[in-house]
Amino acid sequence: MKVIHVPQVWALFKSGDMDACLATVAASADDAYEAGASVVAFAHPWMAPAVKFASQGRQPLDSAHAALRAVMYRP
Structure with missing residues (x-):
């Protein structure tokens, strides 16, 4: 397991620019x-x-x- 910290995400979140924040989160996922x-x-x-x-x-x-999903599909 590897944790990737994307520092600019928090700055975008705090500034209220959620579209840029979420796009940055997604780009990090794509990169991974x-x-x-x-x-x-x-x-x-919230991500x-x-x-x-x-x-x-x-x-x-x-x-x-x-x-x-885990709760809905419990046998």
Whole structure:
């Protein structure tokens, strides 16, 4: 497991520029997939909307949707 810190994301978040913030999160996910990652997971629930900006054909995981899927599909 490798954690990638993207410092400009927090600055964009604090400035209220959510489109740029989420696009930066998605670009980081795309970079990780291009570098060979098999799974990318977002660290914070507020990052979930960044999925719509991802362009590598693989959807990053986010805790909110992963938890909901786990609860919905319990046998």
